Amino acid sequence: MTKLGRELAAQGINVISLSVGEPDFNTPDHVKEAAKTALDENYTRYTPVPGYPELRKAIVDKLKNENGLDYDISQIVVSTGAKQSLSNVILTLINPGDEVIIPTPYWVSYSEMVVLAEGKSVFIDTDIESNFKITPAQLEAAITPKTKVFMFSSPCNPTGSVYSKDELEALSKVFEKHPNIFIISDEIYEHINFIDKHESIAQFPSIRDRVIIVNGFSKAFAMTGWRLGYIAASKEIAAANDKMQGQTTSGTCSIAQRAGIAAYEGGLDSVNKMKEAFARRRQLVYDLLNDIPGVKTNLPEGAFYFFPEISSFFGKKDQNGNMINNSGDLALYLLNQGHVATVDGNSFGNDNYIRLSYAASDENLKEALRRIKEALAKLV
Numbered sequence: 001m002t003k004l005g006r007e008l009a010a011q012g013i014n015v016i017s018l019s020v021g022e023p024d025f026n027t028p029d030h031v032k033e034a035a036k037t038a039l040d041e042n043y044t045r046y047t048p049v050p051g052y053p054e055l056r057k058a059i060v061d062k063l064k065n066e067n068g069l070d071y072d073i074s075q076i077v078v079s080t081g082a083k084q085s086l087s088n089v090i091l092t093l094i095n096p097g098d099e100v101i102i103p104t105p106y107w108v109s110y111s112e113m114v115v116l117a118e119g120k121s122v123f124i125d126t127d128i129e130s131n132f133k134i135t136p137a138q139l140e141a142a143i144t145p146k147t148k149v150f151m152f153s154s155p156c157n158p159t160g161s162v163y164s165k166d167e168l169e170a171l172s173k174v175f176e177k178h179p180n181i182f183i184i185s186d187e188i189y190e191h192i193n194f195i196d197k198h199e200s201i202a203q204f205p206s207i208r209d210r211v212i213i214v215n216g217f218s219k220a221f222a223m224t225g226w227r228l229g230y231i232a233a234s235k236e237i238a239a240a241n242d243k244m245q246g247q248t249t250s251g252t253c254s255i256a257q258r259a260g261i262a263a264y265e266g267g268l269d270s271v272n273k274m275k276e277a278f279a280r281r282r283q284l285v286y287d288l289l290n291d292i293p294g295v296k297t298n299l300p301e302g303a304f305y306f307f308p309e310i311s312s313f314f315g316k317k318d319q320n321g322n323m324i325n326n327s328g329d330l331a332l333y334l335l336n337q338g339h340v341a342t343v344d345g346n347s348f349g350n351d352n353y354i355r356l357s358y359a360a361s362d363e364n365l366k367e368a369l370r371r372i373k374e375a376l377a378k379l380v
């Protein structure tokens with residue numbers, strides 16, 4: 001959708017993009033300064049495969065101070081983004097035929113990474129009624145002797161749902177009964193949480209050694225292009241990731257790593273400012289979505305996405321008589337008719353929804369939602 005949107009924009013059409021998954025803010029100045037200094041100080045050579053020790057120490061301190069979690073730097077592997085970390089973990093853990101349980105909707109790459117590792121995704125479906133969260137009973141029912149990994153994000157992309165401490169604890173009780181299952185906890189949206197403090201499933205000692213925290217700098221510090229992420233895991237898993245990465249990409253960019261140290265050492269002021277803007281826009285989009293007949297939404301608790309239900313438009317026709325049969329048709333219609341780029345829910349494992357990112361200006365959000373409302377009203 002982003003690509004199609006860009007093509008329309010190249011033809012001179014004013015397209016508003018609500019399809020991208022990155023903050024519309026600049027990287028904070030103190031982080032940019034650290035990168036400039038890194039260049040001047042000649043941090044330009046190969047880096048240690050798991051990352052500079054100073055960055056891994058900054059990550060250890062962050063996990064201790066912000067999350068109350070104790071890790072040693074030997075348990076941290078820095079990568080070229082949370083995406084590479086997820087891929088490393090899947091490739092190191094999954095053998096052909098192993099099952100990976102993934103609640104839907106999920107971030108698009110999860111299932112494709114499992115395919116690349118020749119594993120099998122087992123989906124647990126959720127919907128807007130359950131606030132897109134699974135129950136312990138659903139988890140228990142999905143587990144088989146072949147289950148190797150459970151993989152989820154909280155706050156979630158694409159739904160914005162956030163698991164509470166109690167909900168995570170209830171899931172941890174299920175994992176206690178199944179000691180061979182690893183848990184990949186994607187916490188990349190940790191700081192964009194509107195309800196409470198972030199809770200990690202790694203906090204429960206009984207399963208702690210099997211939890212792999214995946215996190216990074218892309219969302220919290222508006223550093224998507226810098227490519228900087230990491231895992232925190234048991235020493236064995238960390239060592240396996242180090243080995244995998246050593247034969248593929250090696251250590252990530254020296255300059256990005258020096259900037260990452262400044263990001264973690266510089267505190268959360270910039271993140272909190274960004275969060276304030278997201279909180280305001282979340283309310284704005286929530287009110288505007290609720291004003292569109294046929295669209296059903298919840299109020300997401302984190303990240304910067306809405307995942308509204310749009311299946312009431314299936315079976316309707318556009319002005320040229322083309323039928324809207326699925327979320328892909330609707331997203332395409334909204335792009336071509338309303339000039340707003342969104343993402344079809346099918347890409348995230350649930351076809352009854354579309355995803356809207358509100359990492360856009362208030363002005364653009366108001367105009368985009370006006371266009372969406374107008375375009376949907378024309379379907380008959």
Ligand code: PMP
Binds near residue numbers: 084
């Ligand atoms: N996990 C989720 C849930 C994401 O939304 C994204 C980015 N869209 C990533 C991981 C990847 O982040 P990174 O830029 O650090 O690779």
